[in-house]
Amino acid sequence: EPEVTQTPSHQVTQMGQEVILRCVPISNHLYFYWYRQILGQKVEFLVSFYNNEISEKSEIFDDQFSVERPDGSNFTLKIRSTKLEDSAMYFCASSEALLGTSVETQYFGPGTRLLVL
Amino acid sequence: QKEVEQNSGPLSVPEGAIASLNCTYSDRVSQSFFWYRQYSGKSPELIMSIYSNGDKEDGRFTAQLNKASQYVSLLIRDSQPSDSATYLCAVNIPPGLAGGSYIPTFGRGTSLIVHP
Numbered sequence: 001e002p003e004v005t006q007t008p009s010h011q012v013t014q015m016g017q018e019v020i021l022r023c024v025p026i027s028n029h030l031y032f033y034w035y036r037q038i039l040g041q042k043v044e045f046l047v048s049f050y051n052n053e054i055s056e057k058s059e060i061f062d063d064q065f066s067v068e069r070p071d072g073s074n075f076t077l078k079i080r081s082t083k084l085e086d087s088a089m090y091f092c093a094s095s096e097a098l099l100g101t102s103v104e105t106q107y108f109g110p111g112t113r114l115l116v117l
Numbered sequence: 118q119k120e121v122e123q124n125s126g127p128l129s130v131p132e133g134a135i136a137s138l139n140c141t142y143s144d145r146v147s148q149s150f151f152w153y154r155q156y157s158g159k160s161p162e163l164i165m166s167i168y169s170n171g172d173k174e175d176g177r178f179t180a181q182l183n184k185a186s187q188y189v190s191l192l193i194r195d196s197q198p199s200d201s202a203t204y205l206c207a208v209n210i211p212p213g214l215a216g217g218s219y220i221p222t223f224g225r226g227t228s229l230i231v232h233p
Contacts, residue, residue: 045221
């Protein structure tokens, strides 16, 4: 069964450093998402992406964050200058169709646990 | 701020019992509702989606939706210790008058413990 994959599974970085989290969505999916989950808290939407541009972003997704689809398979989340409060689990997801349609199911990757020291 | 509310629990039920998990949402025009299961340290795993008022059954799981009251629930019949996890309710919040895309919004989750 196709699945979303994410690398690395764990990332430790120093405050102020840049990190890039990578995701490979399911191959025929066209819509991609990033979420974060701070330990013990709820899953929070960061950004959705379609056709090489951002469809929607939350208040969390400020200028420190960027997303890119550098090639036909990878989808990346970059945090330019990490802060302590960026420590969280970051999940990538993909869906075949646009949210709000009948085939909108999102499939989540296993996550990258980011720890900022 | 569009909210999805869940009781954090833990909800503790004996093996074989029915577990009932509830969720309320604030945006009256929401149309898509989801229940996910999340084991500790793992990603959310979709259990059920529901779009219409009433019940939707899938194996031991039944999702119930009442749009007038703005709540959605999940019943787990014949609960097993392997069902012990956090259950996340999610709602795709429609774009506002300014346009945009749907925003998936999650509740904090209810921790379920099924004891033998």
